[in-house]
Amino acid sequence: MSRSSAQVLEKPAPGLALVPRPRTAPEDVAPAPAARTDAVPAPVEPAPRRRLPQPPGRRANMWLAALVAGAVLAGIPALTGSPRDVSASASDYGLGESTEVSFSGGLEGADARRGITEAEAQVRLDELAASRAARQPKTVAPTQGVLTTCFCRRWGTMHYGLDLAAPLGTPIVAATDGVVVRAGRASGYGNAVYIQDADGNVHIYGHMRYYDVSAGDLVTAGDQIARIGNEGQSTGPHLHYEIHRGGVNGRPIDPRAWLGDRGVTV
Helix, strand or coil, X not given: CCHHHHHHHHCCCXXXXXXXXXXXXXXXXXXXXXXXXXXXXXXXXXXXXXCCCCCHHHHHHHHHHHHHHHHHHHHHHHHHCCCCCECCCHHHHCCCCCCCCCECCCCCCCCCCCCCCHHHHHHHHHHHHHHHHHHCCCECCCCCCEEEECCEEECXXXXXXXXXXXXXXCEEECCECEEEEEEEEECCCEEEEXXXXXXXXXXXXXXXXXXXXXXXXXXXXCCEEEECECCCCCCCCEEEEEEEECCCCCEEECHHHXXXXXXXXX
């Protein structure tokens, strides 16, 4: 073959495009590893949480124990101290008289409380009178006897009280709280005791021979004031019991009705 023929063969045929030969990777370069689809992702650590302070409620038992201990220590002086004597006057029962109050004992030091005011003292005395009244009945029958004469007309005249017959010496008690305004000899009664209650009514107890009170004494319902007798204009041992509304010279009212309104039957 001649040189001219070789040159013709080396030329590409007309109309054919030359395609470059693909380049192969060098043998000394390792291929990149394929990504694994079964790999487990690394765990993500949560952000640190802020620690909150403990609520005081978890220490409630300690607080309660401290409060109880403080209350006990504060109450020891009141338990070991000596009680004070309190004397009350007729004003405790609403009788309109002046109040005279005396307290025994003194202050324990210059820094001690400087006592109480008169208003505070009066409030405490009122509480004392109220508690005393709550422990005792406010109204009772004046004696344990048989009703022989009512508040009614008798022998052509008005009988302004109740006659309660009982053996000689039977106790006579105050029907209600009050102050004795008179005690001693009285016309027609022999002896009589006059007691004014908190409403201003005067209760008259008559015909007793012996009596245990004097003017100015304070009495409460149920206190013994005398004993059944047969003094004055009397046909037998009994108690004559009257109530005058608003004072000794006030209008007499039926004692049986007055007692009945307060739950007492005679």
